[in-house]
Structure formats: C-alpha cells, structure tokens
Amino acid sequence: MHDLTAITALGGAEARVDRHGGVTLAENSDLALSSVAARLGQEETCAENLTRLLGAAPPAPGKALLSDPLSAVWMGPDQWMIGADYQAHETLAQTCKDVLKSSASVTEQSDAWVCFDLSGAGIQMVMELLCNIDHRRMEPGDATRTSIHHLGCFVVCGEPDAFVRILGPRASAGSLHHALLTAMHSAL
Amino acid sequence: MTQINRLQGGQINRDRPLKFMFDGKFYQGFEGDTLASALLANNVRLMGRSFKYHRPRGPLTAGSEEPNAIVELRGGARREPNTRATTAELYDGLVAHSQNRWPSLAFDAMAINDRFSNFLTAGFYYKTFMWPKAFWEKLYEPIIRRAAGLGALSGREDPDVYDKGFRHCDLLIIGAGPAGLMAALTAGRAGADVILADEDFRMGGRLNAETFEISGQSGADWAASAVAELSSLPNVRLMPRTTIIGAFDHGIYGAVERISDHLHMPDADKPRQILWRITTRQTILCAGATERPIAFDNNDRPGVMLASALRTYANRFAATPAKRIAIFTNNDDGHRTARDLQACGVQIAAVVDTRPDAALSTDYQVLRGAQVIDTKGRLGLTFAEVKLADGSERTLECGALGVSGGWNPNVHLTCHQRGRPAWQDDIAAFVPGGILPMGMRVAGAATGALSTHQALVTGKEAARKALGLKGRAPKVADAEDMPVNMTPFWYVKGTTRGWLDQQNDVTVKDVKLSHQEGFRSVEHLKRYTTLGMATDQGKTSNMGGLAIMAELAGKSIPETGTTIFRPPYTPVPIGTFGGRMRGTEFHPTRLTPSHNWAKEQGAVFVEVGNWLRAQWFPRPGETHWRQSVDREVRQTRASVGVCDCTTLGKIDVQGTDAARFLNFVYANGMAKLPVGKTRYGLMLREDGIVMDDGTAARLEEDHFVVTTTTANAGKVYQHMEFVRQCLMPDADVQLISTTEAWAQYAVAGPNSRKLLEKIVDADHDISNDAFPFMACANITVCGGLRARLFRISFSGELAFEIAVPSRYGDSLMRKLMQQGEEFGVTPYGTEALGVMRIEKGHAAGNELNGTTTALNLGLGRMVSTAKDTIGAALSRRPGLNEADALKLVGLKPLDPETKITAGGHLMRADGPVDAAHDQGYVTSAAFSPAMNSMIGLALLKQGDERLGETLRLVSPLTDLTISVEVVSAHFVDPKGERLRA
Amino acid sequence: MIIHHPLLGPRDASEFVYLGAATLLDRPDPQTATPDDWHAYAYLRDNPAGPHRELWFHEGGDRSWLVVTRDTTTHEITDVALARDVALERRK
Known part of the structure; x- marks a missing residue:
C-alpha cells in the first residue's frame, strides 16, 4: 500500500458539502471514471462487450445508464464514460480493458474530472442560471455535455428537479463550485 | 406632502404610501406609481433639461418610449444615469436627480445654448468645429462635452451583481396587453x-390605461x-418587468429581467437584473403601438404630452399634470382622452382637431380644422396658441396639452433580422413586413389592428396558428372595436422650432436643413441630424422626421423609406451583459493539484492558459524576483529542482493506426518510435508555419501519450480531432484529453535520479542503462501507486518527468521536497524554467509565434521529406526558404551587465538603423546564471552563418542601442552530455 | 444560432467553434498536387452570398466536426452532417 494521501478536486481532505434553500451541493470524490472508445470496425464487438460489462446496452447519444455497480454516459460517437464507486473500483480502467480487450481504447479518467451532485427541489431554477440546456425537459437518464461558466461539463439527470450530476474539468473545480454555489444563492 | 394632482381611482395602492426624493425635495406617492406619475401627482412637470439646448422638459409619455424625463436614480456607487422616470417603479426611499442642468433644474446656466440655437443646428459639429483642427480636442470638444450630454456615471465599482440565464419554451409571447394575454x-x-414577458411591472398593457370594458368587466379587471x-x-411562466431586447437567429431572444430595480437595494446574493437567453420554437409579438406627436413651435414645453399618456396617468395612476387640459388631435382617439379626463374631473380647455369635419361634442368644446401653433410658459405650459379654421388665433389657458397624431405599431423586434416594415395607408403607419424572425407571428396593435376587439381576435388566432390548434375556436369576449378615423397630420406649417426628436433636440428646421444640404436618404437624415439616434431610438420621432422629408422630396412616405431597428429595444446596463463574469470570475481559473502547497511556499503565480502557475518561490531575505530565480536555476543545475508541469496538454492517442496518425500530424517521423521511448515532436500548420511542439511517448504498441504546450492544449486537441475525423476518417485512432487526470512534475538536475530512486518503487530500475535518455514507462511509486515516468529534459540537465493521478499530486510534491532535503532540492517556477530553456536554446512560445517555420528554428531537417505530413508541402515553398531566411541564434551583449530586451531589432554594426536594413529580432532574453551574463535568443537573417559577428541591438521604443555578439543558441552543455548522464 | 446536430439534435451555436469552408476536407493528394493546388487549398476561399458549406467543431459537446450548410445572408441552416461521414463518402 502506497503512502501518498489523496486530496479532493477542491483541494480538501474531505469532500465539500454546501446547502442552501433546500438544495444540496455535494462534491463527490468517490467516483472512478474511465473512458471507452470503440476501435474502428470493432464498434459492434465493443458494444457487446460493454453490454456484458454494464449489464445493459451502452447508452445512446444524449443518454446515460444509471445503474450499479457500473454506470455509463454517452460522450461521443462510439465513445462512453464508465463510472463506478472509487473505493471499490480504483482500477476501473484495467477492469474495462480486461473485458473490452482489443475492441476499444480505454483511458483512465478518474482524476480528470470533478463531480458535483446537486439535489433537492429547486435545482431547475439553479440550472437555468448555469447552462443553456432545457433542464425542465430532462428525464432520468438524459445526459448532455454543455458549457457551465465556459467549462465543458457533463450534466446527467438523475431525477427531474431532484437530482442532477455535473462532471466538470478537475483543475477548474474551484471556479465551477463557485459558479454553482453562486447560482444556488441567486436562484433560491 | 400634498398630492394636489392626485385623482380618484386608479391602480395604485393608497394603503401603501411611499416617500421619495427628487432633486433634494421629499414627496409622497403610492405603491403602483412610477416616478413620473408620482411627480405629476405632486404637480411636478419639470423633470429634466434637454440634451443640446438645455430646454426645460417634462414627460412626453408614460412608458419606455420616453425621450424627455430622463433622470439619475439612486446615489453613491449605485447611481444610475439616464433612467426613464416613466418606467422607474416607485419604492420607499427612492432618490432621483434631474440631469444635464447646472446649478439647478429651474435655473440652468447652460440654457444659454438655447439662445444660440442657430449655431447648433443639424450638422453643427461638422460645420462649426472642424477648423482649426487643433482646437477640436483642446477646446471645442471639452466644451461641447460639458454642455451637452446626459447623466454621469458614479465612477465607482457597481456594488450590484447581475446574472445570465437560459430559458426554453414552445411559445414566447412578447407583451401582455389584450393580444398577449389572449x-x-x-x-x-x-x-x-x-x-409571457412584459416590460411593465403590471401586466395588462393598455387595458390598465383605458376605461373600456371587456365582457362587462373593466379592462384592468379582465387583465x-x-x-x-x-x-x-x-x-405558463409569467415574466413581468422583463423586456425582450432583441430577436436573434433561429428563435433566440434576449431578455432583461429587472429583479431588484423596484427595491431599495437587491436582497443579499440576488442579482439586480438577469439577462436571459430564451430559446423558443414560436413567438408571438404583441408589442402594441406607440402614439406619435405632432410638431409645432415650442411643443416640448413641460405639460405637452401624448394624449394617450394623459389617459394612462389619469386612469392607471390617478394622476394628472394639470387640472385644465387641452387636446390637439388629428383622429378620434384624441377625443377619447378628453372624455376620460373629463370623467376624472379634469377640465377640458378645448379639443383642437385638425379635421374640418371632426365630430362635435356636447361635453367639451371642439375647435374643428384648427391647429396649435405655439405654446407659452417659462418652466411649464401655461397657454396654447391656436389658429382656428378661419385663420384667427385664440389662446387657450391650460396646464397640459395632450397631442395625438395617430399610432405607430411597435415593429422593432420584427426588424431585428431582416424584416422591412410595410406602409399601411388607413393608419398612416408602418406595420410588420418583409421576412420576420424565424417562428415569429405578430398580433394586436403591433400589426396595425388598433381596437381591443381586434387585439383579442388576432392574439387568439396567432396562438392557435403557432400551436397548430384545430377545431372551432371559442368566441372572444365582447370589447370595443372602434374604427381608426384619422387624417395624417405631421406638423404645423410654418413651424421652425417644432421638436421632432426631443431627446436629441432635433427640430423641423433641422430636417429641412438636412434636405436643403442634400442629406436626403433616411440614413443620411438620421446621421446628419442625429434624429432617432438617442437612447429611445426615435420611437416617438422617426415617423415625424420621415414624413417631413417625404413632403420636401415630393415623395410618399413609403417611397422615402424607413429606418429599421436594432437591438436592444430599450437601453441595457453594460453590467447586465457582463453578468457574473467580472473580476476574478471573468473566466474560470485552473489550478494544479499541488496549488495549495505552492501557495504555502509563498509562490508568486502567473496566468497561463487560465492556469495559475508558480512563477518563482521567494525565500526569506530575497527582495527581488531575480534573486529567487537565479537561486532556483543555480540550485537545479548544481543539484536538483522540481517544477510543476501538470499544465502541459496531454492527449491520449490510441488505436492500431495511432503511429500512422502521429506520423502524419507531426512533421518528424513517429512511426518507428519504439515502445518505451519518447520523442520530441514538431507540429506544423498546413501552411508550413510551426503550430506547436511537444513530446510523444509510446507506452504500448497502440498507445501514445503526447504533450502540447500549456497555452495551445485546446487548439492542438481540436486540430488533431480535425485530422482524425476529416483527413483520416478511415484510420483506427481514438483521442482523449487527459491533461487534468495526471499531476506531472519535472525533476531536473544532476541529483534528480538519486531523488527519484527514493520515490520510485525498487522493482523499477531507472539507472542510465535501464532507463536512458528519452525512455518512458508505466511504473509505481511510494509503495505501489500507479505512475508514469519520462526521461525528458527541458532544462538541459539530467531530468525526468513523473506523473501520478491528480489526487496524489499534492502529496507527491511534499514527498519530493521532504526526500530531496538531503540534496538541497528546490522547487522552481516558470521563470527559472524559462531561463534554463533559453540557456539551452530550446524554442518555446516566444519563438513559436505564428510566423516561424521549422527552418527558422533550426529544425528544418526534422521535417521529413520521405512522408506526407501536415504542412510539409507548403513548408518547402520558395518564399519560406530564401537564402536570407531567419535562423535561431544566441546573443550575448559585449558588456555582460547590459540588458537585452525581447522585441528589440538587430542591425549591422556599421549599417543604417531603419526598417529596410532590419536583420532580425530578439525573441527571448534572460539573465543567465550559468554565463553570468544577459543572454538572448534571436531570429537573424542567415543567422547560422553569422556566429561571432557583432551587431547592434536597437529598441527605439525604449531608446536602447547596445552591441551584441551572435553566438550559438546552446549556451549550456551544447553537446548534451548532461542530459544523457 | 441553433445547429441541428445529427446525433444530438438542436444545439446552441455557442457550443461550437467555427473553422471555415468545408473545402478543407479536400486536402490535395501529395503525390500529384501542384504548388497551385496547395496554394488554393491553404489560402483560396469562395465568399458566397448564399449557401455555404463550412466546418464547425462541437467543442462544448461531443467533439464531432460537422459540415454545416448555412446561408450566409440569412443564417438559415439547410443541412448538417458529421464531417467524418462526409469525408468517408468522398473517398468512395
């Protein structure tokens, strides 16, 4: 076991939680991420392998697969982000490689992103100050990449006006957190 | 606190009296008032001075089209100039000041301008103040600036915040009058x-201002x-206090919602205004119509108002500017005002109707075929001079004069794309025409259908069509459906100082002058006279000016043309466009994983590509940055230093064609790079100019990690995706950015291996034999953490770059410092990094400046001729390969103490100093601790053949001329022995 | 503007980065290209008032390059395709 200590994307020892107006903004540092891109000509094999890995077909464009222990978000043509609990799946990328073999290119992404979970009634009012997507019409499992505060982020709808997950670039975690918290205070 | 002009009724809340102050005097109004209505109720008609002539002015209108009653709201840092009193919602404690007057509104010293009006007519800037030219800046302009103008900014930072937001809907309805509500x-x-968005704080539009009924209910109650x-x-989402300011492409609308303008100050954390971007499939514009005035001499006196505005003040706000009022009209609607006012107890002096056949009334006197030709009253109207049909004149005593010249549909938003309004004869006005913004329909008075009944019918029909509703439509409620009886009448003949554009002080005479001097097209008229160029965009004045120009030109109005409108519909504070993006939030900031550690060390940071990078790490006792930087360089070259290079772009390139792909993207060969090796890579643009450089490390047969410079990471990724998708669509390549996934540190200096051996797990041999220069590998560190190690060097020393997952970066940095103590390890910043790369002669951003080729940088031989790569073909064109092409060289001043300036130009020692004899320029300069001298890198004509030559380095901007010697760019370890050690 | 992404539906133009004319897809064959061909590819562009085929990168989205046919006088967008598909089609 190595002797280095992890910090969260916001730089703390513990993940940060903020609450305002009935909405909770929680930094989620327990997310392992791995991107999967099908190799040329292997798209079908890759999809089959992914189905085996995920227990369901990989999500279509604009969609996410909200499932345990592994979840997935569509990133681009024949490309997905696989997610899992970090404690249990620190080597998620290797797990993916083992299953996908030469059908896909796998890249470890756990530390490339910061994850914020927004929950509580009123998040729609927060989201409309943040990004140009019609969050009111998102359904569970809808996922889209969009800009928040000039940052390319994934927005995954868990439950309308109750739970949304935002993945943003890790190095800008502080700016993104500031934007989310400011919007909460402004909207609620 | 008497409100002597307050009437009965109205939609004000008499249970909520509000105290406010105007020009230092306290007044009382009620909830539901605007500043203008409350002032009128308090018998205050004079609210401002005009832009050019400083003439006393009061409100002309009761809405956002107001040209005159422009005031400064609030005080201190919140002072807001140029706010229309007619839309400012009254709140308790409101403070307002009149503008453009000195020392006071009643006595304005600059009103002297009015006496010199002959000199200030149309085009006066061009005629009067052009010569002598030198006087313009020093004398004329400052005088004009002081004399003319509107309110002043506070000059302090705005304490309020603004938000931006995004809304989506199927149907956006603009305006909540009868058509919009229906x-x-x-x-x-x-x-x-x-x-449903409406600029007013109370939805209902004209229904709140009129007395007619809908299905037996008052219009206001129905609304x-x-x-x-x-x-x-x-x-349905209702957005009152929201102005749709612009119609943009494909159903996108800009909207400004005034969240806090009706409050003393915004609530904590709440924005003052929100700029919404509304995306909609369909839109119905129900913007209504604006009444237009008639021009006659001195028609700008406080008390002269639009007749419909008098109605609004009386019916909605229970306020009147005076107890005795006259009306001047060319249509039946003017009579409606007389009736409404009379019903409120206001005395009607007379209705002056230009039509010889106007209907008479038993309730008030009608002067048929008559015209108001002049007015009197020092700071407000006292008399109106009327010329009767028989040519005789009569003086009417009145404190206000309601003017009605017909109605102009509010077509503004229909023009924001390409729409050109069309002329409609029966109402003598422009109506929406041409191509409307995508998905837009127009209903109600904005179409020229001016009755309430028509508004309800067209509102309903527009909604049904927009939504594709089938079946029988329900009948609309009963409402007035009066025909428009009007005879166009734009101005009284013989008028000279009859105002058209009251905000920019443009008179009938100015339009005539414009015509006389040949500025006859609508666009020229506008620019020559400034008609319609004020903050109200000429909502009440454009038509009058156009009609007079048409008459002078002997053409019809539609032949003469119309000006179209641009966003914003009404003025928007600049802060609203900025939103939250100001100060440190202007753009997002990127922090490396060990940022907190660097901060603890007192690092000085610099912004690079949104990243904050440590520039140097001052130690106690160091008072100048050079001391810190020199120390960091010396210590690194003597022992070991660590630099955070997380910010370099990192792109994962995978796939069976990854090598072929990189071979195409980079100018130099990549196909044969062995697994476990790294190679420098030079990327060209297709035009042969260098785009970026970096390294490519082959971790597996089909897996590379390439780096880019910090600043170009995004651009290079985009370029590589372009090549992958557009130029090599049949290649098996997958790209993904992993810049932020890894914390990466350069460990450089003769002791770097010794330090790393304490970090890297023992089963990975990093000796020179096992892990030579340019090696790379997946390893583990600190007892099993996955990591990557590259033996690459930017400093010219024995050096490594080590990467761990970002979350461990902070911890690894602390570990390196702790384990390096025995070697005297130092962290170093971007300045020391820069010094060492200049000493080593490595090209960086200063040299890859968008004009240089590989040849210029001394890397010409890297561009493969054996393969097709991006930029190779055009890099070979003659223009980029002339004999005297610039080449990268080093420079040393003859006197080591003199400073070399980047940007300085090189001249022959004995030749002339001018652009024609330019020999090249300095790209980078630094003090080199290794050379104990200033050194520089330069691009010099035929530089590779001129080593040893003495040149003059000149910088006329900084008055610098020094002698420099041309040397090799490799100041330190030119043979590269250290980095292979 | 709204660009109808072939996979993701209507998306706001602010998510995209503009590059230029879609002629950039037609890179000259290095085996046969003359200097004039390269010159034309790198520098010469039509500037039509009307339909224009152009490249947009969905940077704030799925990172697809798109070929968008846009009327330069009205901004009307009549066709959007994945640039990769267009490039593959041209190779046939």
Missing part, C-alpha cells in the same frame, strides 16, 4: 409551454383575472 390564455389552456388564471397554469 394569446397566452389560448396557448396556456391548450397545455403549451409558454413564456387581472387573465393574469390570475395564467399564474395558476403550471405550463
């Missing part, structure tokens, strides 16, 4: 996702119940 009810009841029903519908 459209919203129709669409809302049908279940459509509707946004209130419609709003109540709409509020109860979950699929």
Whole structure:
C-alpha cells in the first residue's frame, strides 16, 4: 500500500458539502471514471462487450445508464464514460480493458474530472442560471455535455428537479463550485 | 406632502404610501406609481433639461418610449444615469436627480445654448468645429462635452451583481396587453409551454390605461383575472418587468429581467437584473403601438404630452399634470382622452382637431380644422396658441396639452433580422413586413389592428396558428372595436422650432436643413441630424422626421423609406451583459493539484492558459524576483529542482493506426518510435508555419501519450480531432484529453535520479542503462501507486518527468521536497524554467509565434521529406526558404551587465538603423546564471552563418542601442552530455 | 444560432467553434498536387452570398466536426452532417 494521501478536486481532505434553500451541493470524490472508445470496425464487438460489462446496452447519444455497480454516459460517437464507486473500483480502467480487450481504447479518467451532485427541489431554477440546456425537459437518464461558466461539463439527470450530476474539468473545480454555489444563492 | 394632482381611482395602492426624493425635495406617492406619475401627482412637470439646448422638459409619455424625463436614480456607487422616470417603479426611499442642468433644474446656466440655437443646428459639429483642427480636442470638444450630454456615471465599482440565464419554451409571447394575454390564455389552456414577458411591472398593457370594458368587466379587471388564471397554469411562466431586447437567429431572444430595480437595494446574493437567453420554437409579438406627436413651435414645453399618456396617468395612476387640459388631435382617439379626463374631473380647455369635419361634442368644446401653433410658459405650459379654421388665433389657458397624431405599431423586434416594415395607408403607419424572425407571428396593435376587439381576435388566432390548434375556436369576449378615423397630420406649417426628436433636440428646421444640404436618404437624415439616434431610438420621432422629408422630396412616405431597428429595444446596463463574469470570475481559473502547497511556499503565480502557475518561490531575505530565480536555476543545475508541469496538454492517442496518425500530424517521423521511448515532436500548420511542439511517448504498441504546450492544449486537441475525423476518417485512432487526470512534475538536475530512486518503487530500475535518455514507462511509486515516468529534459540537465493521478499530486510534491532535503532540492517556477530553456536554446512560445517555420528554428531537417505530413508541402515553398531566411541564434551583449530586451531589432554594426536594413529580432532574453551574463535568443537573417559577428541591438521604443555578439543558441552543455548522464 | 446536430439534435451555436469552408476536407493528394493546388487549398476561399458549406467543431459537446450548410445572408441552416461521414463518402 502506497503512502501518498489523496486530496479532493477542491483541494480538501474531505469532500465539500454546501446547502442552501433546500438544495444540496455535494462534491463527490468517490467516483472512478474511465473512458471507452470503440476501435474502428470493432464498434459492434465493443458494444457487446460493454453490454456484458454494464449489464445493459451502452447508452445512446444524449443518454446515460444509471445503474450499479457500473454506470455509463454517452460522450461521443462510439465513445462512453464508465463510472463506478472509487473505493471499490480504483482500477476501473484495467477492469474495462480486461473485458473490452482489443475492441476499444480505454483511458483512465478518474482524476480528470470533478463531480458535483446537486439535489433537492429547486435545482431547475439553479440550472437555468448555469447552462443553456432545457433542464425542465430532462428525464432520468438524459445526459448532455454543455458549457457551465465556459467549462465543458457533463450534466446527467438523475431525477427531474431532484437530482442532477455535473462532471466538470478537475483543475477548474474551484471556479465551477463557485459558479454553482453562486447560482444556488441567486436562484433560491 | 400634498398630492394636489392626485385623482380618484386608479391602480395604485393608497394603503401603501411611499416617500421619495427628487432633486433634494421629499414627496409622497403610492405603491403602483412610477416616478413620473408620482411627480405629476405632486404637480411636478419639470423633470429634466434637454440634451443640446438645455430646454426645460417634462414627460412626453408614460412608458419606455420616453425621450424627455430622463433622470439619475439612486446615489453613491449605485447611481444610475439616464433612467426613464416613466418606467422607474416607485419604492420607499427612492432618490432621483434631474440631469444635464447646472446649478439647478429651474435655473440652468447652460440654457444659454438655447439662445444660440442657430449655431447648433443639424450638422453643427461638422460645420462649426472642424477648423482649426487643433482646437477640436483642446477646446471645442471639452466644451461641447460639458454642455451637452446626459447623466454621469458614479465612477465607482457597481456594488450590484447581475446574472445570465437560459430559458426554453414552445411559445414566447412578447407583451401582455389584450393580444398577449389572449394569446397566452389560448396557448396556456391548450397545455403549451409558454413564456409571457412584459416590460411593465403590471401586466395588462393598455387595458390598465383605458376605461373600456371587456365582457362587462373593466379592462384592468379582465387583465387581472387573465393574469390570475395564467399564474395558476403550471405550463405558463409569467415574466413581468422583463423586456425582450432583441430577436436573434433561429428563435433566440434576449431578455432583461429587472429583479431588484423596484427595491431599495437587491436582497443579499440576488442579482439586480438577469439577462436571459430564451430559446423558443414560436413567438408571438404583441408589442402594441406607440402614439406619435405632432410638431409645432415650442411643443416640448413641460405639460405637452401624448394624449394617450394623459389617459394612462389619469386612469392607471390617478394622476394628472394639470387640472385644465387641452387636446390637439388629428383622429378620434384624441377625443377619447378628453372624455376620460373629463370623467376624472379634469377640465377640458378645448379639443383642437385638425379635421374640418371632426365630430362635435356636447361635453367639451371642439375647435374643428384648427391647429396649435405655439405654446407659452417659462418652466411649464401655461397657454396654447391656436389658429382656428378661419385663420384667427385664440389662446387657450391650460396646464397640459395632450397631442395625438395617430399610432405607430411597435415593429422593432420584427426588424431585428431582416424584416422591412410595410406602409399601411388607413393608419398612416408602418406595420410588420418583409421576412420576420424565424417562428415569429405578430398580433394586436403591433400589426396595425388598433381596437381591443381586434387585439383579442388576432392574439387568439396567432396562438392557435403557432400551436397548430384545430377545431372551432371559442368566441372572444365582447370589447370595443372602434374604427381608426384619422387624417395624417405631421406638423404645423410654418413651424421652425417644432421638436421632432426631443431627446436629441432635433427640430423641423433641422430636417429641412438636412434636405436643403442634400442629406436626403433616411440614413443620411438620421446621421446628419442625429434624429432617432438617442437612447429611445426615435420611437416617438422617426415617423415625424420621415414624413417631413417625404413632403420636401415630393415623395410618399413609403417611397422615402424607413429606418429599421436594432437591438436592444430599450437601453441595457453594460453590467447586465457582463453578468457574473467580472473580476476574478471573468473566466474560470485552473489550478494544479499541488496549488495549495505552492501557495504555502509563498509562490508568486502567473496566468497561463487560465492556469495559475508558480512563477518563482521567494525565500526569506530575497527582495527581488531575480534573486529567487537565479537561486532556483543555480540550485537545479548544481543539484536538483522540481517544477510543476501538470499544465502541459496531454492527449491520449490510441488505436492500431495511432503511429500512422502521429506520423502524419507531426512533421518528424513517429512511426518507428519504439515502445518505451519518447520523442520530441514538431507540429506544423498546413501552411508550413510551426503550430506547436511537444513530446510523444509510446507506452504500448497502440498507445501514445503526447504533450502540447500549456497555452495551445485546446487548439492542438481540436486540430488533431480535425485530422482524425476529416483527413483520416478511415484510420483506427481514438483521442482523449487527459491533461487534468495526471499531476506531472519535472525533476531536473544532476541529483534528480538519486531523488527519484527514493520515490520510485525498487522493482523499477531507472539507472542510465535501464532507463536512458528519452525512455518512458508505466511504473509505481511510494509503495505501489500507479505512475508514469519520462526521461525528458527541458532544462538541459539530467531530468525526468513523473506523473501520478491528480489526487496524489499534492502529496507527491511534499514527498519530493521532504526526500530531496538531503540534496538541497528546490522547487522552481516558470521563470527559472524559462531561463534554463533559453540557456539551452530550446524554442518555446516566444519563438513559436505564428510566423516561424521549422527552418527558422533550426529544425528544418526534422521535417521529413520521405512522408506526407501536415504542412510539409507548403513548408518547402520558395518564399519560406530564401537564402536570407531567419535562423535561431544566441546573443550575448559585449558588456555582460547590459540588458537585452525581447522585441528589440538587430542591425549591422556599421549599417543604417531603419526598417529596410532590419536583420532580425530578439525573441527571448534572460539573465543567465550559468554565463553570468544577459543572454538572448534571436531570429537573424542567415543567422547560422553569422556566429561571432557583432551587431547592434536597437529598441527605439525604449531608446536602447547596445552591441551584441551572435553566438550559438546552446549556451549550456551544447553537446548534451548532461542530459544523457 | 441553433445547429441541428445529427446525433444530438438542436444545439446552441455557442457550443461550437467555427473553422471555415468545408473545402478543407479536400486536402490535395501529395503525390500529384501542384504548388497551385496547395496554394488554393491553404489560402483560396469562395465568399458566397448564399449557401455555404463550412466546418464547425462541437467543442462544448461531443467533439464531432460537422459540415454545416448555412446561408450566409440569412443564417438559415439547410443541412448538417458529421464531417467524418462526409469525408468517408468522398473517398468512395
């Protein structure tokens, strides 16, 4: 076991939680991420392998697969982000490689992103100050990449006006957190 | 606190009296008042001075089209100039000041301008103040600036915040008058996702200002119940206090919502205003119509108002500017004002109707075929001079004069794309025409259908069409359906100082002058006279000017043309466009994983590509940055230093064609790079100019990690995706950015291996034999953490770059410092990094400046001729390969103490110093601790053949001329022995 | 503007980065290209008033390059395709 200590994307020892107006903004540092891109000509094999890995077909464009222990978000043509609990799946990328073999290119992404979970009634009012997507019409499992505060982020709808997950670039975690918290205070 | 001009009734809340101050004097109004209505109720008609002539002015209108009653609201840092008193919602404690007057509104010293009006006519800037030219800046302009103008900014930082937001709907309805409310009810009841926006704080539009009934209810009550029903519908969002400021492409609208302008100050954390971007499939514009004035001499005196505005003040705000009022009209609507005012107890001096056949009334005197030709009263109207049909004149005593010249549909938003309004004869006005913004329909008075009944019918029909509703439409409620009886009448003949544009002080005479001097097209008229160029965009003045120009040109109005309108519909504070993006939040900031550690060390940071990078790490006792930087360089070259290079772009390139792909993207060969090796890579643009450089490390047969410079990471990724998708679509390559996934540190210096051996797990041999220069590998560190190690060097020393997952970066940095103590390890920043790369002669951003080729940088031989790569073909064109092409060289001043300046130009020691004899320029300069001298890198004509030559380095901007010697760019370890050690 | 992404539906133009004319897809064959061909590819562009085929990168989205046919006088967008598909089609 190595002797280095992890910090969260916001730089703390513990993940940060903020609450305002009935909405909770929680930094989620327990997310392992791995991107999967099908190799040329292997798209079908890759999809089959992914189905085996995920227990369901990989999500279509604009969609996410909200499932345990592994979840997935569509990133681009024949490309997905696989997610899992970090404690249990620190080597998620290797797990993916083992299953996908030469059908896909796998890249470890756990530390490339910061994850914020927004929950509580009123998040729609927060989201409309943040990004140009019609969050009111998102359904569970809808996922889209969009800009928040000039940052390319994934927005995954868990439950309308109750739970949304935002993945943003890790190095800008502080700016993104500031934007989310400011919007909460402004909207609620 | 008497409100002597307060009437009965109205939609004000008499239970909520509000105290406010105007020009230092306290007044009282009620909730539901605007500043203008409350001032009128307090018998204050004079609210400002005009832009150019400083003439006393009062409100002309009761809405956002107001040209005159422009005031400064609030004080201190919140002072807001140029706010229309007619839309400023009254709140308790409101403070307002009049503008453009000195020392006071009643006595304005600059009113002397009015006496010199002959000199200040159209085009006066061009005629009067052009010569002598030198006087313009020093004398004329400052005088004009002081004399003319509107309010002043506070000059302090705005304490309020602004938000931006995004809304989406199926149907956006702009304006909540009878047409808008009817459209919203129709669409809302049908279940459509509707946004109804209105600039007013009370929805209802003219229904709140009129006395007619809808289905036996008062118009205002009908509007209130419609709003109540709409509020109860979950699929309808009401946005009062929201102005749609622009119609943009593909159903996108800009909207400004005034969240806090009606409050003393915004609530904590709440924005003052929100700039919404509304995306909608369909739009119904129900913007209504604006009454237009008639021009006659001195028609700008406080008390001269639009007749419909008098109605609004009386019916909605229970306020009147005077107890005795005259009306001047060319249509039946003017009579409506007389009746309404009379019903409120206001005495009607007379209705002056230009039409010889106007209907008479038993309730008030009608002067048929008559015209108001002049007015009197020092700071407000006292008399109106009337010329009767028989040519005789009569003086009417009145404190206000309501003027009605017909109605102009508010076509503004229909023009924001390409729409050109069309002329409609029966109302003598322009109506929406040409190509409307995508998905837009127009209903109500904005179409020229001016009755309430028509508004309801067209509102309903527009909604049904927008939503594709089938079946029998329900009947609309009964409402007035008066025909428009008007005879166009634009100005009184013989008028000279009859105002058209009251905000920019443009008179009938100015338009005539414009015509006389040949500025006859609408666009020229506008620019020559400034007609319609004020903050109100000429909402009440454009038509008058156009009509007079048409008459002078002997053409019809539609032949003469019309100006179209641009966003914004009404003025928007610049802060609203900025939103939250100001100060440190102007753009997002990127922090490396060990940022906190660097901060603890007192690092000085610099912004690079949104990243904050440590520039140097001052130690106690160091008072100048050079001391810190020199120490960091010396210590690194003597022992070991660590630099955070997380910010370099990192792109994962995988796939069976990854090598082929990189071979195409980079100018130099990549195909044969062995697994476990790294190679420098030079990337060209297709035009042969260098785009970026970096390294490519082959971790596996089909897996590379390439780096880019910090600043170009995004651009290079985009370029590589372009090549992958557009130029090599049949290649098996996958790209993904992993810049932020890894914390990466350069460990450099003769002791770097010794330090790393304490970090890297023992089963990985990093000796020179096992892990030579340019090696790379997946390893583990600190007892099993996955990591990557590259033996690459930017400093010229024995050096490594080590990467761990970002979350461990902070911890690894602390570990390196702790384990390096025995070697005297130092962290170093971007300055020391820069010094060492200049000493080593490595090209960086300063040299890859978008004009240089590989040849210029001394890397010409890297561009493969054996393969096709991006940029190779055009890099070979003759123009980039001339004999005297610039080449990268080093420079040393003859006197080591003199400073070399980057940007300075090189001249022959004995030749002339001018651009024609330019030999090249300095790209980078630094003090080199290794050379104990200033050194520089330069691009010099035929530089590779001129080593040893002495040149003059000149910088005329900084008055510098020094002698420098041309040397090799490799100041330190030119043979590269250290980095292979 | 709204660009109808072939996979993701209507998306706001602010998510995209503009590059230029879609002629950039037609890179000259290095085996046969003359200097004039390269010159034309790198520098010469039509500037039509009307329909224009151009490249947009969905940077704030799925990172697809798109070929968008846009009327330069009205901004009307009549066709959007994945640039990769267009490039593959041209190779046939």
